Amino acid sequence: xxVQSGAKTAWIRRAALLLLPLAALAWSLAAGSLELSWSELxxxxxQGPGDGIxxxxxxxxxxxxxxxxxxxxxxxxxxxxxxxAVLRNPLADPYLLGVSGGAAxxxxxxxxLGFTAALVPPLAAFIGALTALALVYxxxxxxxxxxxxxxLSGVMxxxxxxxxxxxxxxxxxxxxxxxxxxxxxxNLSLATPGWLAWGWIWVGSGFLLLxxxxxxxxxxxxxxxxxxxxxxxVARTRLLVFTLAGALTACAVALAGLVGFVGLVIPHICRLxxxxxxxxLIPLSALFGGCFLMIADAIxxxxxxxxxxxxxxxxxxxxxxxxxxxxxxxxxGL
Amino acid sequence: xxxxxxxxxxxxxxxxxxxxSTEFTDAVGRRIExxxxxxxxxxxxxxxxxxxxxxxxxxxxxxxxxxxxxPEEARQLPRVGEYADPGLENILLFRPDLVIASADMNRPAxxxxxxxxxxxxxxxxxxxxxxxxxxxxxxxxxxxxSTAAEKLAExxxxxxxxxxxxxxxxxxxxxxxxxxxxxxxVAGPETFVSDIISRAxxxxxxPPGPSRYPAWNDESLLTTDPDVIIVTNHPGQPDxxxxxxxxxxxxxxxxxxxxxxxxxxxxRPGPLMILGIETLARALHPELDIEVPK
Numbered sequence: 001x002x003v004q005s006g007a008k009t010a011w012i013r014r015a016a017l018l019l020l021p022l023a024a025l026a027w028s029l030a031a032g033s034l035e036l037s038w039s040e041l042x043x044x045x046x047q048g049p050g051d052g053i054x055x056x057x058x059x060x061x062x063x064x065x066x067x068x069x070x071x072x073x074x075x076x077x078x079x080x081x082x083x084x085a086v087l088r089n090p091l092a093d094p095y096l097l098g099v100s101g102g103a104a105x106x107x108x109x110x111x112x113l114g115f116t117a118a119l120v121p122p123l124a125a126f127i128g129a130l131t132a133l134a135l136v137y138x139x140x141x142x143x144x145x146x147x148x149x150x151x152l153s154g155v156m157x158x159x160x161x162x163x164x165x166x167x168x169x170x171x172x173x174x175x176x177x178x179x180x181x182x183x184x185x186x187n188l189s190l191a192t193p194g195w196l197a198w199g200w201i202w203v204g205s206g207f208l209l210l211x212x213x214x215x216x217x218x219x220x221x222x223x224x225x226x227x228x229x230x231x232x233x234v235a236r237t238r239l240l241v242f243t244l245a246g247a248l249t250a251c252a253v254a255l256a257g258l259v260g261f262v263g264l265v266i267p268h269i270c271r272l273x274x275x276x277x278x279x280x281l282i283p284l285s286a287l288f289g290g291c292f293l294m295i296a297d298a299i300x301x302x303x304x305x306x307x308x309x310x311x312x313x314x315x316x317x318x319x320x321x322x323x324x325x326x327x328x329x330x331x332x333g334l
Numbered sequence: 335x336x337x338x339x340x341x342x343x344x345x346x347x348x349x350x351x352x353x354x355s356t357e358f359t360d361a362v363g364r365r366i367e368x369x370x371x372x373x374x375x376x377x378x379x380x381x382x383x384x385x386x387x388x389x390x391x392x393x394x395x396x397x398x399x400x401x402x403x404x405p406e407e408a409r410q411l412p413r414v415g416e417y418a419d420p421g422l423e424n425i426l427l428f429r430p431d432l433v434i435a436s437a438d439m440n441r442p443a444x445x446x447x448x449x450x451x452x453x454x455x456x457x458x459x460x461x462x463x464x465x466x467x468x469x470x471x472x473x474x475x476x477x478x479x480s481t482a483a484e485k486l487a488e489x490x491x492x493x494x495x496x497x498x499x500x501x502x503x504x505x506x507x508x509x510x511x512x513x514x515x516x517x518x519x520v521a522g523p524e525t526f527v528s529d530i531i532s533r534a535x536x537x538x539x540x541p542p543g544p545s546r547y548p549a550w551n552d553e554s555l556l557t558t559d560p561d562v563i564i565v566t567n568h569p570g571q572p573d574x575x576x577x578x579x580x581x582x583x584x585x586x587x588x589x590x591x592x593x594x595x596x597x598x599x600x601x602r603p604g605p606l607m608i609l610g611i612e613t614l615a616r617a618l619h620p621e622l623d624i625e626v627p628k
Contacts, residue, residue, distance in 0.1 A: 032553050308548075
């Protein structure tokens with residue numbers, strides 16, 4: 001009898017999991033400066049795109065933005081999950097390894113040099129992120145990519161980028177500084193729908209490749225020696241996952257600036273809720289990360305509407321207490 | 335202990351007040367004493383520089399910020415740097431007998447440091463048009479030229495009253511005052527620009543909020559759908575016309591009412607603000623034929 005009710009709750013949980021993205025999307029579409037009731041939202045969705053202000057807002061602003069939030073949240077959460085597994089360090093997040101520093105430096109350099117056309121800062125951020133990643137890797141490769149070397153060289157590359165960034169901000173005129181700060185705080189209103197399609201392809205392939213690596217990730221979390229004993233090429237796997245996760249971060253940062261906290265905390269939350277197996281953890285953390293950022297962005301847009309607060313503020317304000325609660329009640333699952 | 339106190343009290347009483355010294359209280363309640371009208375003034379705010387020139391005290395300015403660009407002579411002044419960090423040593427090297435700072439732009443720590451170093455600092459804090467008029471008068475007294483300051487302030491008041499009479503009973507178009515386009519930053523109700531808008535016969539559509547200059551997204555822009563959008567020209571910012579053309583649904587775009595105004599006229603609480611108000615009023619109410627003197 002008890003077993004049966006256990007199976008029943010498992011089904012409810014799975015159903016809830018399927019409903020979560022729909023609920024997050026619906027909320028994200030309804031919230032903002034223009035308040036829409038559920039019935040108005042449904043009517044507008046049935047009407048399809050059009051030239052009216054409500055239709056424009058729903059189809060050309062909110063929908064792309066919700067999809068972008070889902071994409072960025074999923075990418076950050078996925079790369080956090082992978083970094084934490086491959087570095088066997090609970091503090092690892094997409095930004096630890098200098099990737100964010102490189103991205104920020106790239107974007108701010110573009111802005112402060114006056115290249116502010118819509119496409120340039122994201123592209124510069126992407127290039128900056130990949131450059132930082134390559135630098136970290138080149139240093140760490142000399143020591144067969146040991147986790148310590150990776151982390152330390154990542155932190156150093158990050159510090160170097162931060163120093164250059166402060167210098168650029170110091171010498172930039174105040175307009176450019178505000179633009180840069182806005183970008184650094186994370187913002188989902190900047191990306192255009194054209195970028196969105198490329199982003200989905202990029203993140204989608206990253207997701208599939210990482211998912212394919214799930215068994216290797218499980219082995220790596222058990223410890224390098226046992227993984228090597230079981231025939232895993234540890235250095236090569238680490239490099240592969242490291243590159244994939246870094247590329248996902250670069251994409252997320254290029255599309256939305258530095259959205260903090262998602263990549264650190266969502267993987268932990270998922271691990272506490274569903275255990276450490278990566279075959280389940282990878283899709284679930286992508287799903288959960290995407291929904292989390294959609295909701296956080298909906299809140300960021302509507303709390304002080306028509307003004308918008310930085311989404312990074314909301315992610316941390318929501319995520320940290322929830323994580324502390326889980327930590328208190330579920331304890332040592334990390 | 336009591337004796338010591340008494341002694342220091344006596345000592346304090348004995349220190350002579352310099353003959354003819356005048357005490358002033360600035361806009362943030364600090365007191366300063368000047369022995370004579372200042373001869374070597376450093377201005378740390380463009381509006382202050384403009385006012386000093388307009389009331390005939392321009393010759394007394396020894397240095398100003400790099401943003402002090404009006405009148406033409408002000409561009410020739412030695413620079414002490416930016417608002418946020420004008421460089422203490424730089425200021426001292428000019429041996430000023432008065433520094434005029436702005437509570438809005440300069441850091442309180444800088445004011446403290448300068449005061450400690452024995453330099454009188456007068457802080458202005460104009461938040462609206464009436465404050466700005468009071469500041470003009472205060473600067474006149476401070477610099478020993480209150481007649482000219484009074485005349486300037488009165489002249490502005492007369493023009494404001496004439497405009498108000500013309501605008502009485504007119505409808506008030508909804509206005510969005512933008513400060514920057516990338517990121518879209520707008521002037522909230524607690525700003526100087528907001529007062530400019532209302533004096534020019536418009537209605538600022540930005541509601542009160544936690545930030546005086548909030549960042550807006552496209553959705554807020556479309557939902558608010560202003561009658562008129564004010565833009566200012568900045569280097570490094572997107573072309574305003576192209577920026578708003580992305581949303582042809584906007585009333586202001588359809589009616590061609592994206593109005594560009596010289597940023598210095600609507601952001602600086604100085605003598606040029608009246609030009610900003612009149613220019614804006616003329617654009618908001620084309621039917622009234624409002625004159626803007628050259």
